[in-house]
Amino acid sequence: MLRLRSVNQFYGNHHILWDVDLELSPGSCTGIIGQPGMGKTTLVNCIMGHLPVNSGSMIWQQAGSPPENLLMQPAATRARLGIGYVPQGRQIFSQLSVEENLQIALLAGQQGRHCAIPSLVYDLFPMLWQQRHQRSGMLSLEQQQHLALARALALQPQLLMLDEPTEGMSPWLEEETGNLLHRLNREFGLTILLLEQRVSVVRHVARNFLLLHRGRNVAQGHVAQLDENMVDKWLAVS
Template identity: 55%
Template sequence: MLSLRAVNHYYGSQHTLWNVDLELKPGQCTGVMGGQGMGKTTLVNCITGHLPVASGSMTWQEAGAAPYDLMPLSAQSRSAIGIGYVPQDKRIFSQLSVEENLHIALAAGGEPASAFAGEIYDLFPELYALRQSKGITLTADDQYQLALARALITRPRLLILDEPSRVGGQRFLHKLGDLLVRLNRDIGLTILIAEQHLPFIRRVADRFCLLHCGRNVAQGDVMQLDAPLLAKWMTPDPAR
């Protein structure tokens, strides 16, 4: 589905991603692990088209089709081909209602306003109860649910989440984990999660990529995330 080879990125003169390789196969849930400031969000933004790639390749392939170069596509074009993104800052329309937020997401994807709304409210019953409420009045947890619903209502082929553990507490994270497991294992949605909260990744992901100072230092089955590997490359997050 998505293949990255020797991807490099710079912020000005600062080299932030160093020859990163990543392979996402259909139906997998992959966790991009790493401590704070190790390149997780930068990598995610390169994939979504919000940051430029200095060198390397990024290839997208849909079922039954030939692979093609993703890098010339804008962030909007990448969304249109099926890359859904939920950033840390959620990016909802705070002065619009829940329902209006969802309708705008559908319109951007070229779908009628009524399409898939019932399915989304089945996944997020709290949002149905809040559908006339403005985004600014929602709790942080509900705002994240709305951001996730906006991404899912376009029926993405790949869903990318950036550090969801920083949104809410353990109750929120457990509920989100249940939903992601359902989307991945029952529906077959491919998911990429940039995250440093290890228990969450172990619960929802089946593959991992470990970044340290912008370098991919390890990857494989999530069960290979053992204590020696983590002690070598991960700085514990005291807030978790």
């Protein structure tokens, strides 16, 4: 589905990503884990086309279609290719209603002004249906996270990328969010790329992991290999 090889990215003279490799197969769930400032958000912004890639390759391939060079696709078209994104901090339009937030997502994906919101969205988040005319800034933290997820799912992506979706959440809400992502992956077959600081979330949701440290993928494999020695070496706060 998505294959990155030797991806390098710079901010000015600062080398941020160093020869990063990543491969996502259809239906997989991969957690990218690392402390703040280690390149997780930079990597996903490169995939979305919000930041330039200085060298390396990104290949996107949908089922039954030939591979495409993702680097040749402008950022505006990547959602239409089937890539969904829930940014850090949710970034909902707080002055607009729940329904207006979802309609804006459809417009951004060029689905059409009068395109219906997929029934799956409200099936997954029935509370959003009940509050569809409410200003989204009045929603609880959990409901705002659900809206951010719903907005990405409205475009019916094949790949969903989430940047720190449990940020600021209590342990209970963290578990609920993890359960929801687990369901989207296992029950609906949605490919997920999860960017997280919390090892507990990655262990709960993901099948595979990639560990970023100072922009390098220093470890990767099955999530069962993400043991305490690795956590202490790369993720412990010094």
